[in-house]
Amino acid sequence: MATTPARTEGHDDFKWKADLEGIGFVRRLLMARRWYRADWWFVAISTVMVVGFIVLALIPQVFAPFDPREQVGPRFLAPGERPDVEVLIASAASDITGVADLASEGRVSVAVVAGEPSSEAVRNEAERLTAEYRAQGLDVEIRLRIERYETLEEALAGVIAGDAVVAVGSFLAFADLADAFPELDQMGSVAPGTAAQSFTLGTNQIGQDVLSRLIWGTRVALIIGFTSSLFSLFIGVPLGLFAGFTGGKVDRVLSVLMDSLYAFPGLILAIAITAVLGPSIINVIVAIAVLYIPTYFRIVRGQTLSVKESLYVEAARSIGAKSRVILTRYIYPNVIPSVAIIFSVNVADAILTGAGLSFLGLGLDPSTPDWGIDLARGQETIQTAWWMITFPGTAVMLVVLAFTMMGEGLMEIFNPKLRER
Amino acid sequence: MHPLLLTFLIFGVPAAIALVYIFVRGTSAMRRYIVTRIALTVPMVIILATLVFFVMRILPGDPVTSALGPKGSPEVKELLRENLGLNDPLLVQYGRFLGNMLTFDFGESLIGAHRPISDELGERLPATLELIIPATAFALTIGISFGTWAAVRRKRASDYGFRLYGVVSYAMPIFWLGLLFQLLFGVVLGWAPIAGRIDALIGTTLKRETNFVVIDSIITGNWAALGSALHHLILPTLTLGIVLSGVFLRLTRINVIETLQEDYVTAARARGIRATTVTYGYALKNAMIPVITLIGLQVAILLAGAVLTETVFSWPGMGRYLVERISSRDFTAVQSTITMFALFVAMISLAVDIIYSLLDPRVKY
Numbered sequence: 001m002a003t004t005p006a007r008t009e010g011h012d013d014f015k016w017k018a019d020l021e022g023i024g025f026v027r028r029l030l031m032a033r034r035w036y037r038a039d040w041w042f043v044a045i046s047t048v049m050v051v052g053f054i055v056l057a058l059i060p061q062v063f064a065p066f067d068p069r070e071q072v073g074p075r076f077l078a079p080g081e082r083p084d085v086e087v088l089i090a091s092a093a094s095d096i097t098g099v100a101d102l103a104s105e106g107r108v109s110v111a112v113v114a115g116e117p118s119s120e121a122v123r124n125e126a127e128r129l130t131a132e133y134r135a136q137g138l139d140v141e142i143r144l145r146i147e148r149y150e151t152l153e154e155a156l157a158g159v160i161a162g163d164a165v166v167a168v169g170s171f172l173a174f175a176d177l178a179d180a181f182p183e184l185d186q187m188g189s190v191a192p193g194t195a196a197q198s199f200t201l202g203t204n205q206i207g208q209d210v211l212s213r214l215i216w217g218t219r220v221a222l223i224i225g226f227t228s229s230l231f232s233l234f235i236g237v238p239l240g241l242f243a244g245f246t247g248g249k250v251d252r253v254l255s256v257l258m259d260s261l262y263a264f265p266g267l268i269l270a271i272a273i274t275a276v277l278g279p280s281i282i283n284v285i286v287a288i289a290v291l292y293i294p295t296y297f298r299i300v301r302g303q304t305l306s307v308k309e310s311l312y313v314e315a316a317r318s319i320g321a322k323s324r325v326i327l328t329r330y331i332y333p334n335v336i337p338s339v340a341i342i343f344s345v346n347v348a349d350a351i352l353t354g355a356g357l358s359f360l361g362l363g364l365d366p367s368t369p370d371w372g373i374d375l376a377r378g379q380e381t382i383q384t385a386w387w388m389i390t391f392p393g394t395a396v397m398l399v400v401l402a403f404t405m406m407g408e409g410l411m412e413i414f415n416p417k418l419r420e421r
Numbered sequence: 422m423h424p425l426l427l428t429f430l431i432f433g434v435p436a437a438i439a440l441v442y443i444f445v446r447g448t449s450a451m452r453r454y455i456v457t458r459i460a461l462t463v464p465m466v467i468i469l470a471t472l473v474f475f476v477m478r479i480l481p482g483d484p485v486t487s488a489l490g491p492k493g494s495p496e497v498k499e500l501l502r503e504n505l506g507l508n509d510p511l512l513v514q515y516g517r518f519l520g521n522m523l524t525f526d527f528g529e530s531l532i533g534a535h536r537p538i539s540d541e542l543g544e545r546l547p548a549t550l551e552l553i554i555p556a557t558a559f560a561l562t563i564g565i566s567f568g569t570w571a572a573v574r575r576k577r578a579s580d581y582g583f584r585l586y587g588v589v590s591y592a593m594p595i596f597w598l599g600l601l602f603q604l605l606f607g608v609v610l611g612w613a614p615i616a617g618r619i620d621a622l623i624g625t626t627l628k629r630e631t632n633f634v635v636i637d638s639i640i641t642g643n644w645a646a647l648g649s650a651l652h653h654l655i656l657p658t659l660t661l662g663i664v665l666s667g668v669f670l671r672l673t674r675i676n677v678i679e680t681l682q683e684d685y686v687t688a689a690r691a692r693g694i695r696a697t698t699v700t701y702g703y704a705l706k707n708a709m710i711p712v713i714t715l716i717g718l719q720v721a722i723l724l725a726g727a728v729l730t731e732t733v734f735s736w737p738g739m740g741r742y743l744v745e746r747i748s749s750r751d752f753t754a755v756q757s758t759i760t761m762f763a764l765f766v767a768m769i770s771l772a773v774d775i776i777y778s779l780l781d782p783r784v785k786y
Contacts, residue, residue: 260468263718263766267725268743272476272759275747352594356729359596360744379600379733382615383608390604393597400592408588 043409049402056215057222064212065200068369071207072199079202079210079387082172086121086190089174090166091159092183099125099142099190102166107143111155111164114148118168121190122146156181202387204377210387214395216369221399224284224354225347231289232346236296237339243297244304245327255301262294267356274363284363288350299342303335344407348400355396371396424543424632425525428550431631436772443779454778462771467519469763474518477756478511485752501531505753522764527757532749538757542739546761547632548618549738552657553727559662564669565712571670572677573700583670590667595726599660599733606656613655616735620649657734661726668722672715673708680708710781717773720766 056063066072074083090096099122102108112119126142133140149155152169159167160183167184174186201210239258243251261269266288273287307313313330321330357363358372366373371392378388444452485498485507493501502508505528506517521527527538571583607615614620619627619634627646630637635654638646680686681704689699728740735741739758746754 256464256468260465260472263465263721263770264469264472265721265724265728265762265766267728268759268762269472269476271728271743271747272473272755275755276477348592352592353725355594356596356725359594359729360732361748362744375594375597375600379603382600382603386604386608389597389600393594393600396594396597397589397592400594401588404588404592 042405046402046405046409049398050406053218053222053399053402056218058219060216060219064209064215066209066212068208068213068216069367072209072212073197073203073207075203075205075207076381076385077199077203078385079200080198081202082175082198084170084172086118086168087171087174087186088122088166088168088190089156089159089184089186092185094165096166099129102126102142102144107145108166109145109147109164111147111149111158111167113152113155113169114150116170118170118190119146119148122168125190153177153180156184159184201391202385204374204388205381205385210374210391213369213374214371214391217371217374217392217395218399220281220364220368220370221351221354221396222347224281224288225351225399225403228285228288228350228354229292229343229346231285232292233296233339233343235289236293237300237335239293240297240300241304241327241331241335244301245308245323245331247305251301254297258294258297261291262298266291267353270353270357271360271362274357279363279365281364281368284354284357287357287363288353291353292346292350295342295346296339299338300335303338304331307331307334341407341411344403344410348403348407351396351403352400423539425539425546426543427631428543428546428633431633431636432550440775443775448782451778451782455775458771458774458778462767465770466764466767469767470519470522470760471515473756473759473763474515477752477759478514522760527760528753530746530754531751532746538754541742541754542757542761544632545737545739545742548634548736549727549731549740551618551633551635551654552661552730552736552738553723555654555658556661556665556727556730557723559658560665560669561716563662563666565673565709567666568670568673569677569700569705569708571674572681575678580674583674587667587671587674590664591671593664594729595660595664596729596733598664599657599730602656602660603733614653615656618650618653618736619646620653623649657730657736660733661723661730664726665719665723668719669712669716672712676708676712676715677704680704683707710777713773713777713780717770717777720769724762724765 074085077083088096088099096102102110110119110122112122123144123146126144130141147155147158147164149158152167152173155164155167155169156174156177158164160181168190171186178184178186199209199211201214204210204213239254243254270284270287270291273290274283277283277286308331313326316326316330354363355370355372355375358368358370359376360372361376364370364373374392375389375396378385378392381388440455444455447455485493485502485505506514509517525539527542529535529537530541567583567586571580574580603615606612618624623646624634627634627637627643628641630640634650635647638644638650677700681700683704686699686704689703690696694703724740727738728743730736731738731740732744739761743755743758746758
């Protein structure tokens with residue numbers, strides 16, 4: 001039996017380095033695993049996540065069950081908790097679907113349980129609807145006669161016996177009794193806007209759906225991440241190419257400037273810029289874009305400097321290629337792969353900084369469905385509502401993780417030696 | 422004594438002694454390096470300050486209108502503008518700004534009791550330092566030890582575990598980590614307080630000397646205050662420390678891996694020197710040289726993290742001060758605080774470079 005010689009790490013090392021030279025993007029991606037056991041599943045998982053988030057950001061309305069800015073339920077509802085609201089219960093055969101239908105019935109008798117908020121709720125609702133009709137010029141009035149019972153069971157029995165047209169009671173209590181009274185149906189909630197449904201991730205202190213805000217927040221986060229990174233890319237890359245290629249005084253001045261900007265804590269600078277510019281999403285994007293210009297500048301400048309010294313650039317120069325041609329045809333294509341990698345990591349950083357800014361209450365309008373804003377709101381009620389901070393934070397972490405992992409994975413595949421951002 | 426000056430003395434005197442010691446005992450090359458490096462700090466400070474100044478001025482938006490609100494009458498606005506010197510030519514303002522920076526005279530707060538900004542910063546700076554020093558120490562311990570461990574056990578389960586820790590702690594928004602700690606240890610378990618530097622009642626018994634609560638309670642022998650201060654420090658330190666440690670861990674791991682592939686390591690192994698001696702005695706020392714520089718660059722993450730941590734834990738430091746003053750539109754306070762941060766960055770980078778030159782005597786200017 002033929003034995004394959006044990007391959008040493010050094011040999012492997014040499015082989016992939018040689019092979020890496022003349023091969024295209026897709027093949028490189030596929031071959032990387034075989035060559036040096038690069039964690040390309042890293043790239044695969046993160047790509048799926050990134051695509052998922054982009055889809056969420058593009059069409060949040062498809063996935064979000066509610067409007068993120070509207071009050072859609074009771075306040076502070078825990079995830080999956082069934083809210084206890086006052087519901088209208090009527091005989092299954094009747095055509096009553098809400099309090100409004102009681103208007104045509106003359107003075108209707110309503111069964112309520114003594115001592116529960118139901119009688120007040122139904123009275124208020126009737127008054128509100130009557131006032132609404134009056135405002136429309138209609139002469140309609142809902143007149144109720146409240147029949148009090150000791151328990152909900154008795155009240156329901158009263159409806160079946162015909163003593164009352166409808167009953168009003170707690171949603172949760174009725175759910176327990178529903179089996180015992182098959183001839184009764186629950187017609188919906190008494191007050192509008194408080195549907196008796198549960199919310200997958202709960203509601204916040206103004207009754208907005210946490211899940212919907214989470215999904216719509218993807219859009220804000222990705223808009224900030226992508227646009228600000230693109231801005232810094234379009235400024236940083238040309239500046240880096242220019243500085244690296246021309247060298248001299250221009251290079252030195254630009255480098256010192258960019259190094260100072262790089263050393264300065266980004267978030268604090270962004271705080272200053274948004275504080276001066278005022279709150280709006282555009283200003284947040286501008287503030288974050290300024291921070292990341294040096295990241296592109298440094299990498300592109302460094303690469304330009306090294307590529308400029310390579311033999312093929314010298315050859316091109318000796319056959320009389322113009323500077324513009326050398327820059328666009330020889331240097332630029334060599335710099336682009338690392339720019340793509342930084343871009344991916346940069347989007348993650350920008351999202352993190354954007355979330356930090358809105359957490360501090362800077363930059364975005366408070367009604368915007370944004371994860372940072374939701375986290376700041378969640379902190380106010382941390383003692384009671386754990387779900388308000390858990391989910392938006394997880395979302396930020398997953399998005400950042402996805403983009404960082406994608407960047408790191410690509411970096412390992414394309415340039416295992418390039419590690420410092 | 423002015424609180425700000427006191428803070429500078431607490432850190433400046435030991436640093437100066439160390440510097441003099443290096444200067445006297447060091448080689449001439451080292452002396453030249455240190456002098457050059459200190460001289461180079463001046464343009465860096467000026468550039469950073471200029472950056473702050475022009476960001477605050479060039480951008481649209483009027484500090485006076487935002488401080489007084491839409492109700493301020495034109496005369497009052499004009500008076501305030503004159504007092505702040507905003508009517509002077511930009512260059513005059515810029516010169517005055519740099520001059521004031523040298524004397525740490527930042528003017529007066531636009532709101533409240535109109536206290537001098539330097540007094541307010543003198544109370545806030547110690548709080549920030551008291552937070553970031555233990556956090557950095559924690560992060561360095563965790564980051565360097567686990568980073569080396571991960572590098573030695575490369576591509577094994579523990580390595581993947583540490584790498585995951587590094588990636589997740591990097592991706593985790595620091596303010597969210599703080600909130601989770603508050604939720605778990607503060608609200609659910611009740612182990613640690615979630616806001617402030619010291620228990621309010623105990624705080625009244627503490628005599629403020631340096632504004633460092635820990636130092637004050639030790640020098641006045643107030644052990645109850647010390648206990649309370651340390652108790653309050655736990656969660657913010659952990660929050661900031663964990664996020665930083667992930668970055669340090671990644672940097673250490675990569676550099677140790679690279680060093681372990683050097684020829685001299687192979688040679689040492691071939692001679693039969695014990696594996697731990699090779700790793701910790703030979704490789705780690707050399708791997709630390711680039712790590713020190715890279716760690717120095719993380720001061721940006723440290724300060725940004727401090728701002729967010731202070732906000733989450735209601736820690737009365739510079740970061741929270743900055744955020745508070747932005748919402749109350751106190752222009753002078755905001756500008757001065759950011760300038761202080763810039764000075765801080767310059768000092769850290771100076772310190773890191775000098776430490777670097779001690780570790781690697783080859784470095785030259």
